[in-house]
Amino acid sequence: MTSRAKPTNVPAQSQPWPGRTTEMDPQPDHGEHSHTGRERLVGKKALITGGDSGIGRATAIAFAKEGADVAIAYLPQEQADAEATRAAVEDAGRSCALLPTDQRTESANVDLAAAAVDALGEIHVLVNNAGFQMAQTGGITGFPSGQLEQVFETNVFAGFWLTKAIVPHLGSGSSVIFTTSIQAYDPSEPLLDYAATKAALNNLMVNLAADLGPQGIRVNAVAPGPIWTPLIPSTFDAEKVKDFGADTPLGRPGQPVEVAAAFVFLASDEASYVSGTVLGVTGGKAIF
Template identity: 50%
Template structure:
């Protein structure tokens, strides 16, 4: 039996070793290694027979969600970038170890045609899409302020975080049956933006608004739309995009960053029949940071 633990000490706490990676970052070199629930997540058939699409499923929160969905009985198609093929193979291995189908797809969701093709691939593989998880995101810290945010960076952040989510939701909707759901990944940054992540935080605020609006639009179709707002989470994006990892997550009231495995149960719940009366909701998983 799992014994109750103090959540502040359940996973590693800063200070962490200084570490830096080029974008998009990889799981292997991270110290401490992220926990995606490989040894801890236990499924109970809550998503048995479901077909899920997850963007950014190669590592971090996306990998943890893919693993959890598979152990709950879902087949999973997930996206990754070309340079993340090794990471994607690892995610696929965990999905298949759970006895479910894994379909890794290299896809840059910044392009509309790629998003359309991704949905077509999912429908060809599965016949339908029961759960769409819009999780892929891009950020890059700019401590020198708005003057340092180039148009190229600004465009990449918006096209990854907003355009891709919009296109995939639009194209997937005709293939989402009644009882299906869309789950978006927003962030504590939507409510408490860090100045050095201005453009990223702006998109996360927009995701909250998109979630609220789309949920109302789709309620009469029987499709629920919700989002998860993580606080600091220990993923490859952190050493790849932030200048200082030593004290990452220390600002949370629990005094540490979350592990990806701690985010996955929120996505499982929102995708499951237990959440049948929950739509237009943001599940805040911030480690104690109060949000509106």
């Protein structure tokens, strides 16, 4: 049994949003040493949003170890984490373009798509992973002004706009993957707005699979459960973070590298007949 498969007791902790990987206890596993590449993405070029940390970093590293070059988008204030991702990708022998972007406008996503194509030459895989949440315990009346807009702009609008801008650059056999969540199926009250965005992404993914299928473009989603990323200690209070993930059937939080494996499969030619589906990585919690 690998170390990441053992139950992990997460101590109470918090940090300012958007969070820093280096301040997390325990340190998450992004696959720098635990992911073994099998040449499943050789020659592919991928754009990964939210690629500086957490699931995005692990996906970038896994893609690199499978033979892909990557570009990662991230908020400008996350530069230090993005540099760490690039170093890990380069250690795997692939290139990593850094594209700092706040994706909350359509024009920003048009520019991001152009920058990614310019950096990589072509795009075969788009991973719409960037996301924002902020837990609120006061019910709908306790949500601060502007949070709903930030959550939907980041989680739904950005992915829509970026996909729209990237599609003209995708050929047959390309793959678009969204990060949704167990929250789309089993929503938590403190994440009222976030859960709604993830349900919306599931619907968007299915419709895009139908829309883009005739072009040979596959569209899927990965729905993580409780995964140990900087988003957790930076968006929940310290006591909520304590024992994070212990309520799953597997009794622990997932590690980012464990989610990255799902993205590798969906991006690879092994998934050539997989489109319009959600792949759950939830520690045993049901998605249906």
